[in-house]
Amino acid sequence: MSTDPSYVATQTHQVIGAHLTHHPLEALLAEARLETMTDAMGALVVFEGIVRDHDGGEQVRALTYTAHPSAQEVLTAVAQGVVDKHREVRLWTAHRTGDLQIGDLAFAVAVASAHRAAAFAAAAELADRVKAEVPIWKEQELLHGPSRWVGLE
DSSP states (O other), rough: OOOOOHHHHHOOOOOEEEEEEESHHHHHHHHHHHHHOOOOOOOEEEEEEOOSETTTTTEEEEEEEEEEHHHHHHHHHHHHHHHHHSSEEEEEEEEEEEEEEEEEEEEEEEEEEESHHHHHHHHHHHHHHHHHHOOEEEEEESSOOOOESSSSS
């Protein structure tokens, strides 16, 4: 049973945003931090998925994310599913599509809650579920060798 004031519950159990975009995420994430937090929230957990220079033992030069036409709908449904399970959070997420370079922000999650445990749990679950369920695939341009698709299975 929560000892939080009743108004906290009116500010949670919300998806603040779920975005699929070709545009850089940095500006969206800065805005999401402001929109996700309220004075009743005591925790903000942010995850930033950055394009790294290696995968599966191979060096990666760059990559391209491609999304199925249903990806936005699925992303929104996954975000809502996480919020329905973790009712004490406010959640925002975004995923890039298109061409990205090493070091680019590809995926972002911001979860606010009155208490840290709920925010950490929801952020981790969302990151895992987006990777597993949202139909987004990446084609990695390898430094030495042909390109390789990831996530098509």
